[in-house]
Amino acid sequence: MPSLPVRSPQELLHPRPAGLYCPAGDFYIDPVQPVARALITHGHADHARAGHGTVWASRQTLDIMAIRYGEDFCQTRIPVEDRVDIAEVRATFTPAGHVLGSMQITVDDGNTAITVSGDYARVDNPACAAFALAPCDVFVTEATFGLPVFNHPSPQSEVEKLLRSVAAQPDRCHLVGAYALGKAQRVIALLRQAGWDRPIYIHGALQRLCDYHIEQGIDLGELRPATVKQGKDAFKGQIILGPPSAFAATWAQRFPDPVICFASGWMQVRARARQRGVELPLILSDHVDWPDLTRTIQDLSPQEVWVTHGREDALVRWCELNQIKARPLRLVGYEEEAD
Amino acid sequence: MQEFAELLEKLAFTPSRNGKIAHLKQAFKTLPDPDRGLALAALTGDLALRNVTPSLLRGLVADETDPELFRLSYDFVGDLAETVALIWPHSTEPEDHSLSEAVEELGKTAKAELPALIMRRLSSMTPTQRYAYLKLATGGLRVGVSARLARTALAQFGSVPVEEIEELWHGLSAPYLPLFQWLEGGDKPVNLAAAPFRPVMLSTPTDLDDLSDHPPVQFVAEWKWDGIRVQATNEGGTRRLYSRTGEDISNAFPDVVDALNFEGTLDGELLIKRGDTVAPFGDLQKRLGRKRVGKAMLDSHPAALRAYDLLLWDGRDMRSQPFDARRAALGDCIAALNDPRIDLSALLSFSTWDDLARLRENPPESVIEGVMIKRRDSAYMAGRKRGNWFKWKRDPMLVDAVLLYAQRGHGKRSGYYSDFTFGVWQEGQLVPVGKAYFGFTDAELKELDRFVRNNTTDRFGPVRAVKPELVVEVAFEGLNASSRHKSGVAMRFPRINRIRTDKPAAEAGTLEELKAFL
Numbered sequence: 022m023p024s025l026p027v028r029s030p031q032e033l034l035h036p037r038p039a040g041l042y043c044p045a046g047d048f049y050i051d052p053v054q055p056v057a058r059a060l061i062t063h064g065h066a067d068h069a070r071a072g073h074g075t076v077w078a079s080r081q082t083l084d085i086m087a088i089r090y091g092e093d094f095c096q097t098r099i100p101v102e103d104r105v106d107i108a109e110v111r112a113t114f115t116p117a118g119h120v121l122g123s124m125q126i127t128v129d130d131g132n133t134a135i136t137v138s139g140d141y142a143r144v145d146n147p148a149c150a151a152f153a154l155a156p157c158d159v160f161v162t163e164a165t166f167g168l169p170v171f172n173h174p175s176p177q178s179e180v181e182k183l184l185r186s187v188a189a190q191p192d193r194c195h196l197v198g199a200y201a202l203g204k205a206q207r208v209i210a211l212l213r214q215a216g217w218d219r220p221i222y223i224h225g226a227l228q229r230l231c232d233y234h235i236e237q238g239i240d241l242g243e244l245r246p247a248t249v250k251q252g253k254d255a256f257k258g259q260i261i262l263g264p265p266s267a268f269a270a271t272w273a274q275r276f277p278d279p280v281i282c283f284a285s286g287w288m289q290v291r292a293r294a295r296q297r298g299v300e301l302p303l304i305l306s307d308h309v310d311w312p313d314l315t316r317t318i319q320d321l322s323p324q325e326v327w328v329t330h331g332r333e334d335a336l337v338r339w340c341e342l343n344q345i346k347a348r349p350l351r352l353v354g355y356e357e358e359a360d
Numbered sequence: 361m362q363e364f365a366e367l368l369e370k371l372a373f374t375p376s377r378n379g380k381i382a383h384l385k386q387a388f389k390t391l392p393d394p395d396r397g398l399a400l401a402a403l404t405g406d407l408a409l410r411n412v413t414p415s416l417l418r419g420l421v422a423d424e425t426d427p428e429l430f431r432l433s434y435d436f437v438g439d440l441a442e443t444v445a446l447i448w449p450h451s452t453e454p455e456d457h458s459l460s461e462a463v464e465e466l467g468k469t470a471k472a473e474l475p476a477l478i479m480r481r482l483s484s485m486t487p488t489q490r491y492a493y494l495k496l497a498t499g500g501l502r503v504g505v506s507a508r509l510a511r512t513a514l515a516q517f518g519s520v521p522v523e524e525i526e527e528l529w530h531g532l533s534a535p536y537l538p539l540f541q542w543l544e545g546g547d548k549p550v551n552l553a554a555a556p557f558r559p560v561m562l563s564t565p566t567d568l569d570d571l572s573d574h575p576p577v578q579f580v581a582e583w584k585w586d587g588i589r590v591q592a593t594n595e596g597g598t599r600r601l602y603s604r605t606g607e608d609i610s611n612a613f614p615d616v617v618d619a620l621n622f623e624g625t626l627d628g629e630l631l632i633k634r635g636d637t638v639a640p641f642g643d644l645q646k647r648l649g650r651k652r653v654g655k656a657m658l659d660s661h662p663a664a665l666r667a668y669d670l671l672l673w674d675g676r677d678m679r680s681q682p683f684d685a686r687r688a689a690l691g692d693c694i695a696a697l698n699d700p701r702i703d704l705s706a707l708l709s710f711s712t713w714d715d716l717a718r719l720r721e722n723p724p725e726s727v728i729e730g731v732m733i734k735r736r737d738s739a740y741m742a743g744r745k746r747g748n749w750f751k752w753k754r755d756p757m758l759v760d761a762v763l764l765y766a767q768r769g770h771g772k773r774s775g776y777y778s779d780f781t782f783g784v785w786q787e788g789q790l791v792p793v794g795k796a797y798f799g800f801t802d803a804e805l806k807e808l809d810r811f812v813r814n815n816t817t818d819r820f821g822p823v824r825a826v827k828p829e830l831v832v833e834v835a836f837e838g839l840n841a842s843s844r845h846k847s848g849v850a851m852r853f854p855r856i857n858r859i860r861t862d863k864p865a866a867e868a869g870t871l872e873e874l875k876a877f878l
Contacts, residue, residue: 169425170433170446172487189386196774269768269822271813273775281774289446291372292438298770298822300373312450335432342426 027132030159030325033110034128034135036350041137041161041329045130046107048077050137053354060112062139063123064089064202067355077101079114081122081237085202088229117141118152119307120203121234125155135159136321137329142306143313144176147210148203148239160323161350164331165308165360166286169339173286173310179303180211186280186301187260194256195301196279198265200359201227203307205262206234208284209241211305212260222247222256224263224272253277265297286310286360306360315339330355361485363391364399364459365492371403371503375770380505384513388540395459397535400514402463402496404507407534409466412474412497414440420479424449441498445490448482455484459496460535466497508605518543523559523742526606530556554598557606558625558671558679559742560591563732563749571713571733571750578737580683581708581716583723584730584751585666586641586838587631588648592665592702593672594620601630612650616663619701622693627669627740629705631727632661638727640878641852642840665702667694668732671740679740686740720752729837730754756835757877759869760860762790763830766812767823769797776805777812777824780856782832783847786871790828791847793874799835799855807859808832831860831868839877847871849878 034043040052048058055072062068062078064085069078071090076083080100087094099105101124104113110130117123119140127136136157143152166173187195199205205227212221220243223231228246235241247261256276265283267273286306287293294302309317314336318326326347328336333349340347370383384403388396401407421430421444430447437443462481469477478497482490495501511529515522520543531553532539538549589604599620601610610617616630632639632647639661647653647661670678670690678686687707694704708731710716720731730753738748761782769778779797783790800808811830818825835857842850849871 168433168436169429170437170443172446172450174487190382268775271775271809276774278772279774281770290437291442294373296821298375298768300375300379300770302373332432332436335429338426338428338432 028130030133030135033130033133034137034159034161036352040352040354041350043110043128045109046112046128048107050126050128051139051355058107059095060126061086062117062126062137063120065120065140065359067359068139071095075099077105077107077112079122079124082124084233085122085230088233089202113155115153115155116150118143118146118149121149121206121237121239123149123203127155127157133158135161136323137161138163140165140308141317142309143317144173144306146176146207146307147214148206148234154317154320157321157323159325159327160318160321161327161329162314162318162336163308163355164314164328164333164336166306166310167314167328167332167336169311169335171286171289171306171310172312173289173304173306176207176211176305177215179284179305180208180215183260183282183301183303184212184215184217186282187258190280191258193278193280194258194276195260196268196273196276196281197260197262197303198268198281198283198285198297198299199262199305201230201264204284204305204360205264206231206239206241207307208262208303208305209244210239213240213242217260218242219259220245222259222261224261224267226264226267227262247275249275308360318345319343361459361462361489361493362456363387364395364402364496365486365488367391367399368492368495368501368503369488371505377509379771380509381513381516384505384510385517388514388517388543392458393537393540394535397537397540398459398463400510400536401534402459403501403503403505404510405499405501406507407463407496409463409497409499411499412466412478412494414498416475416478417441417444417494417498420444420475420482421447423479441494442491444482445487445494448487448490451484451486453484454486456489457481457484462493462496507607511606514539514543521743524548526557527551527559528553528556529606530600530608555593555595555600557591557593557600557602557608559606560589560604560627561669561740561742561749562604562744563751564744564746566733566750566752568713568717571716571752576711576713576716579733579735580687581710581719581731581733582668582705583708583728584732584753585629585631585638585705586727586729587629587638587644587666589627590630590665591625591627591671592616592620593625594622595625595672596623609648612647612653613663614653615658616665616701619665619697619699621699622673622697623675624673624693625671626665626667626690626702627671628665628667628702631664631666633664633701634662638725640727640840641838642842645840662701664700666705667702668705669740682737682739683734684736716752720754723754728754753837756837756857757839758857759784759793759834759836759874760831760863760867761793761834762828762865762868763808763811763826763832764790764792764828765823765825766808773805776809778805778809780808780832782834783828784869784871784874786847791871793845793847793849793871794834794836794851794854796834796854796856799857800859804856804859808856829865831863831865833857833860839874841878849874 039054040049049056050060051068057074059073060077071094073095075097076095077099113127114124117125134157136155282301283299284303284305288302288304328349329352337347367387434443511525591602632643733750735748764783765781766777767779781795783792815827816824836851837853840850
């Protein structure tokens with residue numbers, strides 16, 4: 022059998038305007054423009070877009086895309102369990118611990134394995150499967166919180182902070198800003214774990230994704246729509262979740278003197294919290310913080326690290342200091358703000 | 361340190377005054393002595409610690425982290441103490457020291473030993489504690505708590521009038537043990553201050569309608585000068601100049617302090633006076649808030665006192681005497697002082713309220729902001745006691761301005777655009793001239809909110825730019841020249857008087873018209 026020429030990692034996977042492209046399988050990973058063949062790591066809108074031809078993703082990611090974009094979001098859906106062979110390469114899916122259905126994708130042509138992390142987190146998350154290491158030669162990582170100032174506290178301590186504030190201010194309601202996919206369900210699940218058994222009120226934009234999480238076996242307890250007809254006083258002492266964008270809408274006018282909370286890894290920086298007018302910052306991130314990010318690289322010990330989006334300069338610097346070959350890919354189109 | 365750190369965090373993020381007061385009361389209740397008193401002093405800036413400089417912090421962190429990673433982090437975070445607090449290596453064995461331990465050792469450690477001490481402490485703390493510790497050590501907590509707000513919280517905590525705390529304040533020092541003892545039901549501390557502040561008497565607003573219930577003959581009237589109300593005191597050689605809330609402002613006005621050549625306490629208006637001419641409030645503002653005043657400033661902006669009332673004189677407490685008697689004594693005292701830096705506020709001659717109304721309409725000087733009306737038989741009482749002193753301010757100045765930007769409010773105004781920036785015309789352009797967040801009714805707020813939502817042209821975080829179409833009538837109390845504002849003017853106390861949907865934006869006011877108020 023003639024031996025195939027050995028591909029360099031760059032030949033196996035490289036950035037194009039539409040996203041990371043693998044010629045040997047003729048597919049993109051998380052493309053930001055419509056393409057013929059796409060592998061999707063997870064359902065957040067900047068990674069999972071509508072309009073592709075064939076989409077390979079976890080069953081849950083495909084379901085989430087259908088919920089967000091409609092059943093016709095692509096021509097052909099192919100759910101992937103653990104791995105799939107596409108033309109000359111094998112793609113292996115490993116849980117990323119970021120949101121429900123999120124996967125890292127390892128592309129392997131028999132010579133070189135490249136793991137594309139998508140977005141990932143290593144802290145226990147009751148709303149999705151736990152992260153696992155996906156061994157590789159090249160690790161393609163995000164760096165959303167790629168600065169040594171990001172040391173996120175434990176999610177439990179942040180939820181306790183919220184509950185203490187609720188107890189201390191019974192005449193106000195707590196309005197928690199949380200993104201609709203992942204963060205909202207995680208906050209709810211953490212509240213349930215911490216023993217908050219009252220109904221939790223949610224903005225309409227969270228409803229379908231919460232329902233889906235419940236279908237998938239995640240315990241969210243009793244959820245109620247935060248509708249006006251309940252009257253202002255009904256919300257006193259209650260916890261209400263909504264997407265951050267709703268706080269600027271007239272929706273927020275229905276609540277009695279709300280304490281504005283925001284669940285995000287960015288809340289670790291005071292200026293960020295103040296900029297958003299947040300009264301109770303909750304440092305809850307669905308991304309790795311600096312210690313977990315650097316620990317993951319050490320655990321995988323890849324020959325090379327490619328940084329997709331976020332604070333790539335600092336991470337590349339850290340790799341240099343630790344004698345690890347690294348370079349930024351400078352991919353565009355991913356929102357670093359959404360956490 | 362943990363409780364103090366949590367308190368700082370709550371105060372920093374709580375926008376409303378009442379919210380801050382609630383957090384302070386809670387802290388006074390739960391923190392032990394002497395920590396609560398030290399926390400109070402740290403917040404009000406009365407805790408004098410050895411100066412830990414930013415360069416000392418930079419030196420410490422350079423030993424712990426890569427300079428490039430630190431630079432990138434500091435760029436992102438924007439605050440040195442916060443960057444150091446977050447980037448510092450995590451402690452494996454956190455130990456919590458009390459605030460008093462931290463204050464004591466920072467106070468007594470020799471300068472050469474400070475870096476090692478701070479390094480050791482930082483390594484035993486959580487990031488929130490480190491932040492609080494560094495803010496404490498470097499001074500400048502910046503969590504929006506003034507001494508005045510802290511005293512209000514203390515008053516509510518102990519259910520005592522804030523005036524009583526103001527009166528005692530300058531005789532107290534950290535950690536305020538006798539104060540807290542009193543507020544929790546113990547004996548009231550003896551006033552230890554030399555030349556203490558006495559609570560001032562305040563007036564209530566009035567108008568012609570209200571006044572008609574009172575016989576004019578029972579009252580005197582004088583001009584309401586647009587300076588700052590002060591209490592000037594000299595007791596046994598200790599001279600103090602206090603603001604009406606009891607802040608000691610002596611340092612900023614050495615020229616006035618120098619003129620207090622008497623034994624007693626005067627109530628009056630602090631003004632900038634050149635010869636007989638009283639300068640506008642803006643000139644006085646240049647002297648406020650200074651720790652020291654240079655000679656050039658003393659020469660160009662000379663301060664003076666215009667006396668309104670007499671509280672103490674040569675060991676006699678005059679406060680229980682009627683106004684007429686105090687005023688007669690005041691006249692004699694000022695005449696005897698014979699110093700141009702202290703003069704007497706003139707009484708106005710009137711026999712009917714209509715007479716007074718005419719005087720109010722046509723004040724002889726523009727720095728007069730209305731008239732004060734005082735009951736002849738009223739004693740000098742602390743606080744705002746209805747029916748004794750009235751202020752009848754001149755009508756506010758008005759300008760029609762165009763709404764340009766709006767920002768979302770918080771608390772009860774969450775979800776509403778309630779902070780408005782407005783502008784007037786200058787050479788065919790609208791220039792922003794002020795910002796107002798009150799003056800409107802709830803119904804008007806809804807209308808403004810709706811306008812903002814339907815006419816947004818741009819967004820900058822919580823701020824929206826709107827189509828320059830809506831005219832609002834803005835009322836304000838005065839206009840100062842300002843080099844800090846692009847328009848060159850700064851309004852005092854601006855508020856939205858009414859919405860003028862009847863007026864097209866092109867017919868709104870001009871900067872030239874506005875500057876006529878200067």
